[in-house]
Amino acid sequence: LDLADAIIKQMGSKMEFKSMGFDALIPAVQSGQIDMIAAGLDATPERAKQVAFSDVYFKDNxxxxxxxxxxxxxxxxxxxxxxxxxxxxxxxxxxxxxxxxxxxxxxxxxxxxxxxxxxxxxxxxxxxxxxxxxxxxxxxxxxxxxxxxxxxxGSGMVFAFKKDNKQLQEGVNKALKELKANGTYDKIYEKWFGKPASK
Structure with a gap:
């Protein structure tokens, strides 16, 4: 969530967080109830048929x-x-x-x-x-x-969006790259895991 919040801020927007059961997330993004899934979601081939993925943000998984x-x-x-x-x-x-x-x-x-x-x-x-x-x-x-x-x-953790939401997908990927470049990503990683992220 810290990373999702930082990404949304980097995009110049604001995050409203909704807590849901894991099995409810994909239907919620498909129906437009939520815009993005930020929940330790693995990029599996089955899920790729249902939603669009961001770039991988966590690969030590x-x-x-x-x-x-x-x-x-x-x-x-x-x-x-x-x-x-x-x-x-x-x-x-x-x-x-x-x-x-x-x-x-x-x-x-x-x-x-x-x-x-x-x-x-x-x-x-x-x-x-x-x-x-x-x-x-x-x-x-x-x-x-x-x-x-x-x-x-695992196949790497990703954020997920409605299949046709290319604008949000591209915005998140751009912001993620910027946070990795400016050191924010590393700070968040070390806060949670106590060690530097593997490159």
Whole structure:
């Protein structure tokens, strides 16, 4: 959101933020209820059929597994077989958990719900976007939780627009380039992740 806000300001406009369930975002942009999706959206081929994408604004993303620190049985993707796994509804992470043959894939409304269930022991693991895990563990959850296994690479995070909204798409791409050139992008990245962005 910090990045989206900076981009809109760079374009000389103002952002009005609406909080929605992840699975409601694409229909909302298609119907004109919102102008842009700023929600850690991966640039998948399926979504490209439905919406227009910005340039990639975050490429360190991928998918990872988070478990409790006392967990010794889940060390990689194959170990999710037969386990209760959480993932946010409407995301690619649900598919990854299903492909790993989890006994149950609990589709959650929010990432905060995933962390609560993991800490309460009602889930064995959570499959989540790497940057979300990076941020949450940095905020102190690292004392109870840990990231395990190899990261599955994502296709890069993008903003999304209605298919025919070329003006907004081009404006956002131009502003994103300007923020990268003037150092604003790096400042926002370090604020959230505590390290410089990879180039």
């Amino acid at each position: 991928g998918y990872c597994i988070v478990v409790r620190k006392d967990n010794t049985t889940i060390n990689d993707w194959a170990d999710l077989a037969g386990k209760n796994v959480g993932a946010q509804v409407g995301t690619y992470q649900v598919k990854l958990a299903q492909e790993a043959k989890a006994a149950e894939v609990k589709q959650l409304d929010s990432n905060s719900q995933a962390w609560m269930e993991l800490q309460a022991n009602t889930l064995d693991a959570v499959v989540i976007d790497q940057p979300v895990a990076m941020y949450y563990l940095k905020q102190g959850a690292g004392k109870d939780l840990k990231n395990v296994g190899t990261q599955k690479d």
